Every structure is written in C-alpha cells, then in structure tokens.
Amino acid sequence: MSGVVASTERAGIAKSAVLRRLPLLLVGAAFLGVLLAMPHTGPLFAWAFPGTIPPVYDRGSFVALAASHLAIVGIAVGAATFCGGAAAIVVTRSWGASAAPPVQLITSVGQSFPPAAVLAVLVPMVGFGAVPTVLALFAYGLLPITENMEAGLRAVPAPVKEAAAAMGFSAWRTLLLVELPLAWPQAFSGILTAIVVSLGTATIGSTVGALTLGTPIIDGLVTNKPGFVLQGALPLAMLAVLKELAFARPRR
Amino acid sequence: MIELRHLVKTYGDVAVVRDVSLSAPEAAVTVLLGPPGSGKSTILRMINRLIPADSGSVWIDDEDTAAIHPEALRRRIGYVIQGVGLFPHWNVARNIATVPALLGWPRKRIAARVEQLLDMVNLPPDRFAEKRPSELSGGQAQRVGIARALAADPSLLLMDEPFSALDPVTRRDLQQAFRRIQRDTGKTVVFVTHDLEEALLLGDQVALLRDGKLIQHGPPLQLLEHPADDFVADYFGGAAAGLRRLTLLSAASRAVPGEAGGARLPAQASLHDALEAMLSRGTESVALEGGGVVTLKALLA
Amino acid sequence: MKSSGWPEAAASLAGALLAGFAGFLAVAPNRLSPASPVGLFATGTGFAPFIPLGLLLVAGCLAWRRPRTAGAVCVVLIWLLLLAAGDGADMLLRHAPKPTRVSFGGGFWLLLALCALLVAETQRLAGAGPRLRVATAVLVLAGLAAIAATHRLAGLSLLREYATHRAAFHAAVGRHLLLVILTLAGALLLGLPLGLAAWRYAKLRAPIFGVLNVVQTVPSVALFGLLMAPLSAAGLGGIGVVPAVIALVLYALLPTVRGLFAGLRSVDAAPLEAAAGMGMSASQVFLNVHLPLAAPALFAGLRVVLVQTIGLAVVAALIGAGGFGEFVFQGLGQYALDLVLLGALPATCLALAADALLMLAADTIRARVA
16 A cells, blocks of 8 residues: 555656756757758758858758867866865865865866967867867866865864774775765866856857867858858757756755 | 724734733833734734724824824834944944934934934943944844934833843843933833833733733732733743742832841842842841841741 | 965975076067077076075074065065066177067066965965955065166067057057946946846846856957847947947956845845935935945945956957957967067056956945945
C-alpha cells in the first residue's frame, strides 16, 4: 500500500520536473531545428534580401559553427576551472594565505578590460583564429570560478575539518574527501557563471577569425549582407534564451 | 490627554486589536504592557496613524486625529522606536533637526534647539553634534533618538520598546534619564514594553493587554494589589509580587522620626531601595535625606 | 589578512629573469608584415640593465619588508620600460630601411603588467589609503605623458600610426565618449523608473528581470545585428550612432535596474519607519532617506554600466558607430596590428580609469552612509 503511494508520488515528482523543464526542452529542440534547417532557407532569404548571392551563409554548416563555438567555450572554461580551482585551493591553505590578495587582484583586474580590445591585442602574440578567443575566455572565466571555489572552501566549517583531522585524516585526504565535496555546489555555480558569460563573449571571437555562431554576422557586416547577419543572430538569440532557462537560478 | 475609543484592527482573519478603549492622562507616562503579539505596538502606530484603524477613533486634546492630515499629525507627535532608526547618512545634529526642518524653523532657532536637546540628554554638543550614527554606542544612539523625538517640542511622545535592545546597565541609565526628562518637560507619553520591571519603574498608568484585548488598566500598584484575573496576577509575578510592590512605594511614606548610621538614601528612594540597604548593611533601619528613618518594622507593616 | 609578500617577491624575481630572455620589442620589415622578437639587451638601449636590476631591487625590498620603497622602484620601472622601448626602437631603426616598424613585444607587455600589479600590491602591503592610490596612479600617468611629450617614443610603430591617424583618432575619442554618455543618460532615464517599478510592484519584478536577463545574455554582435532590420525599417537606419546607443542602453538596463532595486531593498526598515513616524511625506521619506541610503548599490551598478559600455562600444564600430573600435577592426582587416593597438589601448585605459574612479566614488559614498 505504502509502496503504491510512494511510486505514484515519485511519478508525480518526475512529471513536475519534466514540466518545469519543458520550456528548456522546447527551446533546445527549436535551436537544433534552426541550426539544421538554416541551409535550406535559401529561397526565404533570397526573397527577403534579393540580390544577395549566396542567400544563406555557406562557408561552413551551422551545426559545425555551433560545435566549434561550444568547443571554444568548453576548452576555455575547463582550463579556467583547473587553474582557478588550483589557485583557490592554494590560497585557502595556511601556507598560501599570502597569495590570496595577489590572486584576487590578477583575477579581478582582467574583468574591466573590454573583450574586443583584449582579443585584438592577443592577435599579434598568438595569431588569428580560436587561440586568442580561448585565452580571453580563460581570463574572463578565472574570476567567477576562483572566487566561488574559494568562497566554497572557506565556508567549510572549522569543526568539520577539525573532526576530520581528529579522526586521522591527512591534510590531503581532508581536502579530497571533506572540503572539496562540501565546496562543490558553490564552485559549480561559479563554473556555470563562467559558461554563461563565455557563450556570449565567444561570439566576439569571430572578429579575430574564431569559428563561432557569430561568424555569419561578422561576415555579413563586413560584406554588407544583412541576410547573413540575421542568420547568425537568430540562433544566438535562441542560445541566450536557452542559457537563461537552463542556468537562471545559479546566476542570481 | 489622549483617548482611544473602541479601536479595532484585523489582518485577514486575525484580530490584532479588539475594541480597545483607553485614556492616557496629561503629563503622565502610560505604559502599554503585554506579551509579544498582544497588539500593543499596533495600538501605538494607530495613534500616529502609521497604521490605519479598521474602526474606532483616537482623540488628542478633544480633537479627532482622523480629521488631521497624517503628516501634520506626526510632526506634532514625538516617536521613538526600538531600532532607534537614526538616519545613517546624516550627523547627529541633522538627525535631531529633522522635524524642525520639516516645520520650516529658521536655521538659528534649529541650531539653538539642537544644542539644548543634546544637553538635556547628557551628550555634550561639542563632542556629539558632528558625529555620525555609526560612531555612537547603542545607549548614545537612543539618547539621540529621544532628543530627535523631542525636537519640535511635541506635547505627546510615543515610544515603542525604546530600551529593549540595550544592555542592562545602559538600559537602567536611560530609563532614569528618560524619567527625569519626562518630569522636567511634562510630556504626555505612551510607552510600549513587554518588560514588567520597566513598566513598574516608568509607568504612572499601566495598561495590560493580551491577544489584542485590554485586560486591566490603572496605576501599577492597583494592578499589583488588585489583579482583575489570574492572567494579571500571573503577569505581575505571583510570588515575587511582594517585592515588586516595594518598588512602587516610596520610603518617605513609611518614615518615622529618628536617627540611623550609614549613608542617607535619596529622598525619592523606594521601600525596595531601603530594604536592599538594610540587607547589605546588616542593619534594621536606614536614614533618609531630609530627615527621618525607615525601620524594618515599618517596612513590614 | 596578514600577508608576508613572498608571492610578490617571487614574481619580481621571475620578472628579472623574463627581462633578460623574452622578446622585448618586435621588428617588422614594414607595417603589414609579421614581426620577429628582439630581446631587451639586443635592442642596444642603454636603459636595458636597469630593468632586471630594478626588479631584483624590488624583490630585495619585499624580502626586507620595505613595501613603500619597492612600490616607488616599481613606479620608476614603469617609466624605464617605456623609455627603454622608445630608445630601443630608435637604436633598431638607426640603420634600418625606412618602412621598418618596431612594436612592443610580448616581454614588454608582461613586464609592464608585472610592474603595474606590483605597484598595486606594494600599496596594499604598505596599507595605502585610497588617496595615495589615486595620487600614485596620477603620478604614473603624468610621467608617461611627460615621456611621450618629449618625442622619445616617436620611433615606435604605435606612435607612427597615431601620427598618420591623428585627426581620426581625436574624432574617435570624441565619438567613443559620446556613445558612453548617451548610453549612460538613456540607462538612467529608462532604468531608474524600471528599477523603481520593480521595487514597488512585486508582480512586475519577475517579468522585468526576466526580459533584462535575456537581453543581457544575447551576445553584443547578435544584438547589433538583430536591431539592424527593425531599425532600418523604422527609418532610423540600421547602422551608425543611433542603433549602437539603443543596443548599448539595452545592455546597460540590467545593471542599472538591479543596482537601484538592490539598493532600495537593502535599506534597513528602522530609519524608514522613523522618517514616516516623524511626519515626512512618502516622497520626502524616499528622497531624503531611502534613496541616499540606496546610493552605494546604485553606484556599483553604474560602475558596471560604464565599464561594460566602454567595452561594448568598441564592438559597436562593426555597425558603423565609430569610436576606438574603428581602428581595431580596420587594423584587424589590414593585419596592421599597431593600428589595432591604437584603438584597443585607449579603450582599455578608459575602461580601467572609469572602473577605478567609480570604485573610489562608491567607496566614498558607502563610507558616508555606513
């Protein structure tokens, strides 16, 4: 009897979770649909912007652009998570406390640099393409990731750490089995913030030759093809809505 | 004089104030006493119309407050709250000058008034006028709060648990300072507290409330000696009522001619003070300033 | 937090090594060709040895707990770096053909960043107040301006780009500032009522913040693009200052609204009740008490608006709004990287200056309110 109640309850919870996620799933499906359908919209854009040849951006598939976009963000945020996480661990150890202010200065000072300027300045050092974009996104991602990871680690109650030490845990074990798991939720919200910011900023990378969903827009602006601009802007706007639906809670 | 006539306030289904009628006499302190949620703060806020009454009326000097514009009404009434509520971005002098400035007093008159008030609450103007609220201790902040409420010389003062957040020593200090100021200025005061000791110490009249209803109203001694029901008797301390009573009776009223050793108690000391002096000195009589002694026998009579 | 300064000392030592090996300048046969690095000592400038020596001195001062001296040396080092770059460029150009260009190399940038960070860090270690920090920044900039005024840097490619684009550069400064000022005005005009509405009416809160959040996450490039079609249809033109300012205001709304809303919400209830209890009217309570107490958060929001707008205005050059971005994209298009720098560098400086000034202003206001 109680088993039946529990299972119907569980079904109810699962159903409401799906319902809550429904807008996200719908927009996600629409986003993929737009990416796949874009190459076949030639007649539509030919009618809307007559004289543009070709009517639809054709120097790469939209799916490939999206994949490259995501890969750039993934590599940058991954690297920032690794470095920022390591920095946060160092500055929360007793021997690394002196490094906390300089780390904070370095991670925060970059935030006020205009992304377009940073990308442009990186080009003479590392050349055109995805590399300057990855480097810039890495730099912008460091602050939220390090800050949240550090806050998460500092929030671990001292008695918990003391108890771990009293039970014979080494410092390393305490970090791995106690501190990191407890700090994870907050650290994760920092990573999400970095992802959300990076997904948008990556677009500017197209101005220095990175392949992203912004590439058709830049191409359209440079060669004066408003159709291209719209073809790039539409999936990007959908991506923005998608981000908001997926990550809205941790960003507040 | 303030008269509350059949005040009622309901939030949703919850009756917070139920048909309360009460009059607070001129130049006296009327304490609204009761446990949390008894409606005492709501009643206070209905007097200066921060909370509108559902029905009933408040009359000040035979004038219905409903006929007065609420902002004009509030400028005539001093108001002191528990959190003090000093404006953190203004210095002490400007905080005190708030209502006079609202009333458009000339600058010179305001400055003179601020100085006078700071003196009255024992904060030397040259040291405190320019300070920011963040630089004050809790007791100093509440002194400024009282000065601010008295700034435009209102005849009526409303006080909502003004001393509850202070430590016991500071609280005792401020209670005495307040009592002195009230006697000197002759203000009519309505004072909200949940603290019985404070009510007995400060109140000329005490109104005991429970669940939005007025249970008993009168001089503190009357509530202590003739409680209307078990709730009042209980609230007034049951077994400790005898000791409490002593705090309300003046030592001078039981004085007999004679002499006794040791320091003299001040003329306005209570019988409680006299008993304490006897206990600590191990004697059976203490002398009062202005002549006479109180003996243990007279005290017990 | 007590700090020993060992990370700063270690960084100075690393910098001293870096000065010896990394490419300090970069030489190219002409304006558009790829450049090859030249080490600090290879440039032949007489200033070269002083830079690693200075950094060693900084490391020594930090090891002996003399952060003030270390900071002073760092300030001088910043000037020395620029002098060495200018002098090195002159030396390299002395026997080179006329189209040869000399630019800053990676080593120069890293050393400059290191010295700037060390100035900030030594000030923290010395416990410097905000006034000293501002005075130091002004001193450093005044020194840089004085060095530039003596034409000692004229050999550097960046300055030669400036010389050829002088008029356009000055126009770009004006245009960039115009974009920022118009955006700030628009953000205040629309954002303050919206923030007020969000605070006053709980029902409006979710829709206002929901829409502004989505707008904020639409990439700038996409928003500029999306606005082109409707604006040109409305007769405002899809390119130029107007669509740029519209897009920039849309981005500026979220931080403005959030700043005002958070500020109004953060105010303690007691002063507000006291103000009402003393007979202030609703608008008097709001203007005299509530708004001043909400000001720090509002200012923090406006700081985000300014920094963000200065940065996004660079991108606005893509839709013909002008400003520093014009040099950036023109330079990227021609692969004339010093032209890129002519746009990117002042935009960055402007953003950093705005950031520092507003942070100082917000701190001052917060100190008054707290």
